[in-house]
Amino acid sequence: EQRRFHCTVSELIVASNDTVWTCDMTAGRGLHIAAKHGEGNYVVDAETLARIEENHQVVFRYRDNPNGSVHDIAGVTNAAGNVVGLMPHPEHCVEEGYGPSTDGLPFFTSVLREMAR
DSSP, rough: OOOEEEEEEEEEOOOOOSSSSTTTTTOOOEEEEEEESSSSOOOOOOHHHHHHHHHEEEEEEEEOOOSSSSSGEEEEEOHHHOOOEEEEBBGGGSSSSSSSOOOTTHHHHHHHHTOOO
C-alpha cells in the first residue's frame, strides 16, 4: 500500500455564517485554506445527511472537492452552532508569509467577537 501526504490549498465556500466560528464571515464567500492530510473525507449515511442539510448544519463546502466528501462538505456544525468540525486547517492561514493566505483569520475573529458579547 502506498501512503501519500497531501498539502494543498482548498477553496472553501462559506455555507453558513450562523455559528460562533463563522459569524465574522460572509455566506457565499470563498476562502483559500490549507488542506493537509494523508487520507480522509466526509462520509455520512443518507438519513444524517438529510438531517444536517435540512437543519443548515453544513458550514463549508469545497468548491472543487479534492477528496470525495459527500455533497462537497468540508465543515459541519452541531445543532447549537458552537462546535464546527472542519477538514482543512484555518490555523495555518492566519498570518502573512506563513500560509497561502490569511483567509483562516475570520475563524478566530468570529470566536473573539462572540466572546466579547
